[in-house]
Amino acid sequence: MITISPKDMTMAEKLSTMEILWNDLCQHSSFESPNWHESVLNSREQQYAGGAQLPMDWEKAKQQIRNKTE
Template identity: 50%
Template sequence: MTTAEKLRAMEILWADLTRKAESFESPAWHDAVLRERDQRVAEGKEAYVSWEDAKRDLRERCQ
C-alpha cells in the first residue's frame, strides 16, 4: 500500500470506530497524556492543530 492508501484506510477505520465510541472505554494512560498535553498548551509549549489541517499536512508530506 502507498502511504496515501494507508492514510485513507486509517480514516475509514477511525470513522467506523467513532460511530461506536460509546461501546469502548479509553485506556487509563490516555487521560494522563491528554492532561499533559493540555498543560503544555497552557504553558505555550505546544499548540493544537485542527484535524483537517493535520490531514492536509500529512497528505502534502506523502506526495
C-alpha cells in the same frame, strides 16, 4: 477474500484505509480511552499553561507529520 499487505499500498491507500476503519469503529463500537490518555492530556495542559509548550501552526504540524511518514 483478497488480502493486501500494507507494504504494497501507497501512502494515500494506507491513509484511506485508516479513515475507513476509524469511521467504522466510531459508528459501531463504544469504547473508552485508556486511563493513561487523561494523564497525558493533563500533563500537556500544564505544560501549555506554564508556557513550556506553545501551540504549533496547523500547516507546520501537518508538514512535520508528512515528513515523518514519507
